[in-house]
Amino acid sequence: xxxxxxxxxxxxxxxxxxxxxxxxxxxxxxxxxxxxxxxxxxxxxxxxxxxxxxxxxxxxxxxxxxxxxxxxxxxxxxxxxxxxxxxxxxxxxxxxxxxxxxxxxxxxxxxxxxxxxxxxxxxxxxxxxxxxxxxxxxxxxxxxxxxxxxxxxxxxxxxxxxxxxxxxxxxxxxxxxxxxxxxxxxxxxxxxxxxxxxxxxxxxxxxxxxxxxxxxxxxxxxxxxxxxxxxxxxxxxxxxxxxxxxxxxxxxxxxxxxxxxxxxxxxxxxxxxxxxxxxxxxxxxxxxxxxxxxxxxxxxxxxxxxxxxxxxxxxxxxxxxxxxxxxxxxxxxxxxxxxxxxxxxxxxxxxxxxxxxxxxxxxxxxxxxxxxxxxxxxxxxxxxxxxxxxxxxxxx
Amino acid sequence: xxxxxxxxxxxxxxxxxxxxxxxxxxxxxxxxxxxxxxxxxxxxxxxxxxxxxxxxxxxxxxxxxxxxxxxxxxxxxxxxxxxxxxxxxxxxxxxxxxxxxxxxxxxxxxxxxxxxxxxxxxxxxxxxxxxxxxxxxxxxxxxxxxxxxxxxxxxxxxxxxxxxxxxxxxxxxxxxxxxxxxxxxxxxxxxxxxxxxxxxxxxxxxxxxxxxxxxxxxxxxxxxxxxxxxxxxxxxxxxxxxxxxxxxxxxxxxxxxxxxxxxxxxxxxxxxxxxxxxxxxxxxxxxxxxxxxxxxxxxxxxxxxxxxxxxxxxxxxxxxxxxxxxxxxxxxxxxxxxxxxxxxxxxxxxxxxxxxxxxxxxxxxxxxxxxxxxxxxxxxxxxxxxxxxxxxxxxx
Numbered sequence: 041x042x043x044x045x046x047x048x049x050x051x052x053x054x055x056x057x058x059x060x061x062x063x064x065x066x067x068x069x070x071x072x073x074x075x076x077x078x079x080x081x082x083x084x085x086x087x088x089x090x091x092x093x094x095x096x097x098x099x100x101x102x103x104x105x106x107x108x109x110x111x112x113x114x115x116x117x118x119x120x121x122x123x124x125x126x127x128x129x130x131x132x133x134x135x136x137x138x139x140x141x142x143x144x145x146x147x148x149x150x151x152x153x154x155x156x157x158x159x160x161x162x163x164x165x166x167x168x169x170x171x172x173x174x175x176x177x178x179x180x181x182x183x184x185x186x187x188x189x190x191x192x193x194x195x196x197x198x199x200x201x202x203x204x205x206x207x208x209x210x211x212x213x214x215x216x217x218x219x220x221x222x223x224x225x226x227x228x229x230x231x232x233x234x235x236x237x238x239x240x241x242x243x244x245x246x247x248x249x250x251x252x253x254x255x256x257x258x259x260x261x262x263x264x265x266x267x268x269x270x271x272x273x274x275x276x277x278x279x280x281x282x283x284x285x286x287x288x289x290x291x292x293x294x295x296x297x298x299x300x301x302x303x304x305x306x307x308x309x310x311x312x313x314x315x316x317x318x319x320x321x322x323x324x325x326x327x328x329x330x331x332x333x334x335x336x337x338x339x340x341x342x343x344x345x346x347x348x349x350x351x352x353x354x355x356x357x358x359x360x361x362x363x364x365x366x367x368x369x370x371x372x373x374x375x376x377x378x379x380x381x382x383x384x385x386x387x388x389x390x391x392x393x394x395x396x397x398x399x400x401x402x403x404x405x406x407x408x409x410x411x412x413x414x415x416x417x418x419x420x421x422x423x424x425x426x427x428x429x430x431x432x433x434x435x436x
Numbered sequence: 437x438x439x440x441x442x443x444x445x446x447x448x449x450x451x452x453x454x455x456x457x458x459x460x461x462x463x464x465x466x467x468x469x470x471x472x473x474x475x476x477x478x479x480x481x482x483x484x485x486x487x488x489x490x491x492x493x494x495x496x497x498x499x500x501x502x503x504x505x506x507x508x509x510x511x512x513x514x515x516x517x518x519x520x521x522x523x524x525x526x527x528x529x530x531x532x533x534x535x536x537x538x539x540x541x542x543x544x545x546x547x548x549x550x551x552x553x554x555x556x557x558x559x560x561x562x563x564x565x566x567x568x569x570x571x572x573x574x575x576x577x578x579x580x581x582x583x584x585x586x587x588x589x590x591x592x593x594x595x596x597x598x599x600x601x602x603x604x605x606x607x608x609x610x611x612x613x614x615x616x617x618x619x620x621x622x623x624x625x626x627x628x629x630x631x632x633x634x635x636x637x638x639x640x641x642x643x644x645x646x647x648x649x650x651x652x653x654x655x656x657x658x659x660x661x662x663x664x665x666x667x668x669x670x671x672x673x674x675x676x677x678x679x680x681x682x683x684x685x686x687x688x689x690x691x692x693x694x695x696x697x698x699x700x701x702x703x704x705x706x707x708x709x710x711x712x713x714x715x716x717x718x719x720x721x722x723x724x725x726x727x728x729x730x731x732x733x734x735x736x737x738x739x740x741x742x743x744x745x746x747x748x749x750x751x752x753x754x755x756x757x758x759x760x761x762x763x764x765x766x767x768x769x770x771x772x773x774x775x776x777x778x779x780x781x782x783x784x785x786x787x788x789x790x791x792x793x794x795x796x797x798x799x800x801x802x803x804x805x806x807x808x809x810x811x812x813x814x815x816x817x818x819x820x821x822x823x824x825x826x827x828x829x830x831x832x
Contacts, residue, residue: 041664043689046550052696082499088491095484103478103676139535139702146701154442172700268437280499282707293439300448304568305542306535310706311678
């Protein structure tokens with residue numbers, strides 16, 4: 041039989057990172073290509089304890105069908121937390137629980153983007169989101185990312201010239217892959233431009249709680265008095281990615297349609313996970329847990345940056361120091377073939393992610409690659425960066 | 437701000453059943469409108485025990501990111517089970533785990549259906565699937581369902597006249613909402629027609645294990661030597677719907693694209709649930725559990741049919757006896773306003789689902805309504821059907 045595929049998926053490819061994972065699965069290879077939280081960051085004892093309590097006290101609720109919008113107690117807990125701590129959420133907003141933040145990318149695109157419509161993104165940006173947008177045949181328009189956020193002139197030009205722009209996608213804190221944090225001035229400017237051109241903002245904040253230095257910058261959603269920002273949060277980096285828990289806080293007309301789409305997509309999110317997260321947020325010391333996480337990642341990030349200073353920087357590879365998140369963006373000298381460098385690294389048993397994987401057009405020139413420091417052990421990190429340094433010394 | 441919605445969701449409505457649930461939430465109302473498994477059907481003790489073992493022995497695997505295709509051990513367990521017990525799955529097929537069977541409806545539509553393409557369904561059919569198809573702007577073509585399955589002449593005519601038919605959607609066992617089981621002769625005929633017209637079959641089998649009388653009928657997928665059937669299974673009715681676990685067994689070219697779409701939709705399915713299901717299938721007496729379920733539902737279904745015989749049939753409401761599943765389809769005399777009857781039932785504190793909710797065109801005439809017997813207690817069931825009988829006696 042000739043299998044007929046829809047136009048929207050014909051050009052859709054598995055993420056380049058997935059392909060790299062095939063090499064990374066070899067235990068002799070040091071993988072700096074993943075984005076997994078450090079295993080020691082999981083509150084295993086607490087989750088086991090909560091799960092046990094749920095199955096003792098309320099097992100049917102944890103196993104039966106639940107509602108599409110999410111477990112009411114968790115919606116309340118997250119809503120209160122985000123309002124109290126970050127001033128996110130207004131009366132015109134609604135909060136729903138999703139199957140990971142990834143599902144928000146899917147649902148909001150389904151609900152607001154026609155095939156051929158445009159989504160503006162940072163360039164580079166998170167490949168998982170870009171692929172979700174692509175799966176609805178959206179046109180992606182990448183705006184160059186500078187050390188303090190998107191180039192504002194390019195953004196305004198895109199808003200003026202692109203047709204049917206539906207939203208601006210931004211990871212404002214410790215962006216994946218670049219590590220960039222958008223400055224407050226640029227956040228305000230982006231907000232004003234979105235308002236001026238009647239375009240929504242999709243603010244994705246998976247790493248916001250993982251700041252290791254400097255001061256928190258208010259999220260764009262925190263000054264959204266006009267109902268133009270959809271804010272996306274995730275439990276993947278602060279509790280467990282395997283649970284697949286995320287949420288969106290956005291104006292009701294948008295969220296209402298996302299709920300209908302979610303009904304047709306997975307009915308509701310695994311309810312056991314929602315109950316565990318709720319109890320963890322409300323009956324345990326959630327803030328102490330976050331402090332512990334930040335301590336884990338502060339140590340790992342600082343160790344990684346020391347290694348980069350020692351092995352890569354003297355060999356012509358530069359990087360922008362980070363204030364949080366899980367990734368560091370390393371840049372090769374201009375004119376060097378980055379993909380060739382990454383392939384040579386694989387031959388020497390170190391995996392990093394070639395930077396062009398994160399571009400809206402993967403065939404564009406890119407001289408950077410992404411390093412992750414949360415997944416490898418300290419020993420693996422040191423070994424991997426040493427190998428990269430030796431390679432750089434030889435070929436750059 | 438003026439919120440712009442995509443064309444595909446503009447006409448999308450929450451399922452009518454959801455709206456009915458608002459009445460059903462009133463504790464004084466007897467709900468015969470749900471589709472929840474009986475609470476006593478959940479293997480609570482076993483799930484609690486397995487969960488405890490997982491968090492003792494292998495907590496990181498249950499909390500960390502996992503692979504999009506699904507937990508390998510569960511894929512194996514389900515694949516072996518379906519091959520050994522039902523002869524489902526060939527070398528050209530691939531099996532992946534999804535976030536409920538509902539996600540298969542979404543993913544296969546995304547991967548194979550362009551906006552405006554046609555999906556052929558039984559009329560009536562499962563509203564959750566229809567809404568998923570609608571969410572990609574598919575055109576739905578309903579084929580009248582007879583007591584032994586679709587009207588074959590209508591099906592062939594539709595295959596001849598409809599443009600760009602992408603697949604035929606069928607629930608062959610104890611169909612939701614009609615309770616109909618498609619005969620083996622019609623299954624073979626539908627398969628031959630699909631092959632002749634080069635159209636896939638999407639065979640959804642959530643209730644197949646819940647047969648209470650008669651003999652199993654081979655699934656269409658069991659005689660698929662041509663690679664034209666996508667088979668969908670679910671853990672919702674045999675383990676727990678709150679876990680959101682389903683699977684699809686379909687030709688590799690289709691499944692490969694579904695995997696890429698799933699990556700963009702929720703990355704992977706909750707891994708704890710997958711680990712629990714795998715251990716339950718392989719380390720416990722799964723067949724004994726299924727026998728126990730069938731016993732529960734046999735009692736409930738027979739009790740329900742007795743009540744229908746006692747209270748409704750003498751008052752001009754007919755029904756087709758079922759051999760399994762969770763639903764019974766009741767028919768009012770021709771010419772009676774079914775929606776009016778259902779509304780009057782609500783005023784008397786009984787909820788059923790008006791049959792037109794399950795049609796591809798909800799505005800079509802329909803004189804049937806759906807009753808569920810798995811969720812209410814015996815007392816509630818008796819009370820609800822008595823009220824319906826009294827109403828029928830008065831108004832029919």
